[in-house]
Amino acid sequence: MDFETVIGLEVHVQLSTASKVFCGCGTLFGEAANTQTCPVCLGLPGSLPVLNKEAFRKAIKAALALNCEIAEITKFDRKHYFYPDLPKNFQISQFDMPFSRDGQLEIIIEEGIKRIGITRVHLEEDAGKLMHMADGDNSLVDFNRAGTPLLEIVSEPDMSSPEEAYAYLTELKAVMEYIEVSDCDMEKGSLRCDANISLRPRGTAGLGAKVEIKNMNSFKAVRAALQYEVNRQHDLLADGKTVVQETRLWDADGLYTTPMRGKEESHDYRYFPEPDLPLFEISRQMVADIRSGLPEMPARRRERFVSEYRLSEYDAGVLTQDKALADYFEEVLVDYNNPKMVANWLMGDILAYLSATNMTITEVKMTPQSLAKALKLQEDGVISGKIQKQILPVLLKEGKDPEAYVKEAGLAQISDEDELSRIVERVIAANPASVQSYREGKEKALGFLVGGVMKETRGKANPQLVNQLLKERLDTSNT
Ligand SMILES: [Zn+2]
Structure with missing residues (x-):
């Protein structure tokens, strides 16, 4: 029998706000345990929550970016x-009146573009x-994170493969980063994902029966x-067995899932309206203002x-x-308008450098203006592509001015004909066998001689000029 896969994702995104969602405590990551707490987020009797306006605005911004109503x-x-x-033994969430629904993400x-429905986004x-x-006997609790604003983004079961789920998460993260509502750092837990998956006969x-998977801490996981x-x-269905509806845990070391608990239903949670918070009316003016501030x-x-x-x-x-x-790319283009060239260097050497040093483009010292200058030097023949490769890591690391650095390190391309001619002579004199081969029609020998000149000049010779000079010498003088 042929089956098709049905996947829906629940993504939690921590909103980056200075204070928590219902109290004034700070939200900095990595502070000493339990130093960012107060009676509200510790759930002490008599304390009352107050909604953080900034968190609410960021939540609306995120929902609008996901095309929600x-x-x-x-x-x-x-x-x-x-x-x-969970100190209160309940979580303030949203049940039947979430602030947004019915969105979509491309x-x-x-096969092209696919639209994944967003069921709802709530705060x-x-x-x-x-x-x-490590002793295995004790656990400690840190309430610093308790009360941090969290967005829950629930998708429709519109994904039909693990690859599509991966693409959805990648796009969702990009959207959240574009609108600057979260740092989306999975290692810090700012972005978390649970997945619902079931199979059904194709068509x-x-x-x-739906299985929920938890405990995955990367998109690859x-x-x-x-x-x-x-x-x-x-395998179960093909054997005529049934799939148990349950929650399973992903084991990242063993690469398998194990049963965690039976799947709970919403009535198990005994939802009821939070009596300490009023109904909130969302003004159309505020929504329009937030919408008009959305970036591309x-x-x-x-x-x-x-x-x-x-x-x-x-x-x-x-x-x-x-x-x-x-x-960064578009800023380089302001000073050096050659998109293909800029894209090649960014996606090649520069992304490789970022990945090797585990940095982001905002952390490197080379400004877009610097990169534009360096690429211009290459276009003008002041440096070769080979030297470009050599200087980029230095510019990225130390933020030097490309022109000054090329001068200081003596890396400018040698285009002086007299100087190159002398080197060409030396190389020809030192390699009679190659000269002989070339004259017998073996074009390859020319490459060897060019390499010899390059070696002498440590890669700085203008390659076109070297070729031209060598050919002139070899073709004209047969002595
Ligand atoms: Zn607090």
């Missing part, structure tokens, strides 16, 4: 469950963190866990890079995935 009235609810890092798949508070001690409409589940569920989204920018700069879809995709990189 913004509700006129929204309410917060208590979601009850016990967990040691992803790029092999809630994060829980604290447990740290399990049928109903949904099979999400893809791997989903692939594991596709195989596991396929990654998908639009990608299209523009293709049409305006004549880049390939692939190159435009790589450059626009990271907003800072796309900004």
Whole structure:
């Protein structure tokens, strides 16, 4: 029997605000445990929550960027469950009146563009963190994260492969970074993902038993866990067995999922309206203001890079995935308008440098203006491509002025005919066998002689000129 895969994702994005969502505590990451707490986020009796306006505005911004409709009235609810890092024993979340619904996100798949529906986006508070001690007997709790604003973005079950889920997450992260509502750092837990997956006979409409997978801490882990589940569920169904509806944990070391608990239903949480917060009316004026402040989204920018700069879809995709990189690219073009050349260097040597040093483009010392200058030096024949490769890491690391550095390090290309002629003579004199071969018609020998000149000048000779001088000498004088 032939099955098809149905995947929906629930993504939690921590909003980057100076203070928590219902109190004035700070949200800095990595502070000493329990120093960013107060009676509200510790859930002490008598304390009352107040909604953080900045968090709410950022939440609306994110929902608009995902093409959602913004509700006129929204309410917060208590979601009850016990967990040691949840001091109130309930979480303030949103149940039946989330502030936004019905959005969509475009992803790029092999067949082209696919639209993934967004069921809803709601705002809630994060829980604290447990740290399990190495002795295996004790756990410590840190409430610094408790009450940090968290966006829950629920997709429709519109993805039909682990690859599509990966593409959705990549695009979602790019959108959140473009609108600057979150640092989206998965290592810090600013972006987390749970996946729902089921299989059904191909062509049928109903949904099979759904498995929720948790504990995946990278997009690659999400893809791997989903692939594991596709195989596991396929084998069960093909054998005529049933898939149990449950929550499973991804084991990143063993690369498999294990049962965690039976799948809970929403009535298990005993949702009821949060009595300490009023209903919120969302003014259309505020929504319009936030909407008008949205930047160009990654998908639009990608299209523009293709049409305006004549880049390939692939190159435009790589450059626009990271907003800072796309900004950098366009800033270089202001001073050096050769998109293909700039794209090649950025996607080649510069991205390789960033990946090797584990840095982002905003952390390097080379300004876009510097890169423009360096590329101009190459275009003007002052330096060769080979020397460009050599100086870029220095510029990236030390932020030197390319012109001054080339001069100081004596890297300017030698285009002086007299100087090169003398070197050409020396190389010819030192390699009689190659000269002989060339004259017998072996073109390859010329390359060897060019290499000899390059070696003598440590890569600085102007290659066209060397070729020309060598040929002149070899073709005319037969002595
Ligand atoms: Zn607090």
